[in-house]
Structure formats: structure tokens, C-alpha cells
Amino acid sequence: QSVLTQPPSVSGAPGQRVTISCTGSNSNIGAGYDVHWYQQLPGTAPKLLIYANSNRPSGVPDRFSGSKSDTSASLAITGLQAEDEADYYCQSYDSSLSAAFGGGTKLTVL
Amino acid sequence: QMQLQQWGAGLLKPSETLSLTCAVYGGSFSGHYWSWIRQPPGKGLEWIGEINDSGSTNYNPSLKSRVTISVDTSKKQFFLKLSSVTAADTAVYYCAREGPHFYYAMDVWGQGTTVTVSS
Numbered sequence: 001q002s003v004l005t006q007p008p009s010v011s012g013a014p015g016q017r018v019t020i021s022c023t024g025s026n027s028n029i030g031a032g033y034d035v036h037w038y039q040q041l042p043g044t045a046p047k048l049l050i051y052a053n054s055n056r057p058s059g060v061p062d063r064f065s066g067s068k069s070d071t072s073a074s075l076a077i078t079g080l081q082a083e084d085e086a087d088y089y090c091q092s093y094d095s096s097l098s099a100a101f102g103g104g105t106k107l108t109v110l
Numbered sequence: 111q112m113q114l115q116q117w118g119a120g121l122l123k124p125s126e127t128l129s130l131t132c133a134v135y136g137g138s139f140s141g142h143y144w145s146w147i148r149q150p151p152g153k154g155l156e157w158i159g160e161i162n163d164s165g166s167t168n169y170n171p172s173l174k175s176r177v178t179i180s181v182d183t184s185k186k187q188f189f190l191k192l193s194s195v196t197a198a199d200t201a202v203y204y205c206a207r208e209g210p211h212f213y214y215a216m217d218v219w220g221q222g223t224t225v226t227v228s229s
Contacts, residue, residue: 034213048212048216052213096171097168
């Protein structure tokens with residue numbers, strides 16, 4: 001049971017916008033710790049998608065964006081493409097200096 | 111372009127100790143934290159722990175009693191040992207870099223090592 005809660009699955013048609021939530025508490029996200037997001041394609045290692053709540057590493061399309069508010073964070077994907085079908089994970093820290101991942105969200109492109 | 115290459119035994123018996131190595135190529139070892147993460151079959155990611163080049167460690171409280179992460183800066187390698195393994199420790203294990211330029215997000219990952227615990 002992760003301290004960061006994500007919906008198990010989301011879906012959308014090509015071209016649509018989807019959001020994935022990551023809900024924490026006052027001991028992690030709400031304590032001011034940064035939230036990072038990762039994309040994991042089947043059979044591959046995770047890839048950093050968003051760091052420090054809303055920043056994209058070089059090479060990540062601007063269709064991906066992140067935000068954070070109070071005890072939660074969100075990942076938004078606009079202009080959905082078939083290649084976006086993957087598992088997405090949020091990650092933050094807690095007051096015990098432990099990192100933690102959300103349970104993951106499977107994105108299906110209809 | 112930094113790369114992480116990892117290796118270790120892929121098949122263990124219950125009660126044995128898991129040992130993995132992650133080698134860093136093409137970049138600086140200092141100034142970063144180095145993490146181990148695992149993913150059981152069909153499940154999500156679980157952070158195991160981290161170490162920096164000075165040897166300072168942080169561990170997942172749920173695994174702390176069985177985990178040791180260490181480092182050899184001269185070889186640019188870090189290591190994971192997990193004792194008294196059971197079937198529940200069967201997973202793909204990843205090593206990763208936490209880079210200060212990315213606010214310590216895990217920006218470089220190893221290829222993963224599949225570890226199976228079975229009698």
C-alpha cells in the first residue's frame with residue numbers, strides 16, 4: 001500500500017486530454033517535497049517525464065505537463081497519441097527521508 | 111551520456127542473500143545519490159534505498175532490517191545486498207541516479223535485473 005495514491009487506470013481517445021492524479025498527505029507532498037513523474041513502456045525501465053512538479057527534461061514533448069497543489073499532484077497529457085500508452089508513476093519523499101512511488105496508473109489509448 | 115550497467119545472480123533460494131552491482135559509465139560519480147528500486151511481476155515500483163558518494167544511506171523502512179547499500183567510488187560502483195530473501199522478493203531490480211540538476215529525480219536508470227526466488 002503506497003503512501004501516494006494514483007488511479008489504477010485512465011483512458012482517452014487519440015487527440016484528447018487526460019490527467020493522472022497523485023494524492024499524498026501532509027507528511028509527503030503536503031510537506032513541500034517535490035513530485036516527479038515517470039513513464040514506463042512495457043518491458044522497459046522507467047523514464048523521467050516530469051521533475052520537481054512541473055519541469056520537463058530535454059526531449060520530453062510539451063504535451064506532458066505537471067502541477068502540484070497542497071497534498072496532491074497531477075500529470076496532464078494533451079493531444080493523446082498511441083505511443084503514450086504506458087504505465088505512469090508519481091514519486092515523492094516523506095519526512096523520514098524515504099522516497100516513495102505511487103501505485104502506478106495504466107494509460108490506455110482507445 | 112551517463113549509463114548504468116547492473117548485474118548479479120538471477121536465481122536464489124529462500125533465505126539466501128541477494129547481491130547486485132551497478133556500475134556508472136560516462137559521468138561523474140560524486141554529487142549524486144544512487145538508488146535501488148524494484149518491481150515485482152505485474153506490480154508497481156518500490157524504492158529500496160539510496161546512497162551518496164560519501165556513503166550516507168537512506169532505506170525504505172519496510173526493508174531496512176534486511177538491506178545494505180554500499181559504494182566503491184574508485185570503481186564508480188554501488189551495491190545492493192538483501193538478506194533472507196523469500197518469494198516476495200522476486201522482482202526486476204533497477205539501479206538509478208538521482209541528479210541534483212533534476213531536484214534528485216531519478217534521471218538515469220539501469221537496464222534492470224530479474225531476480226527470482228524459488229526453492
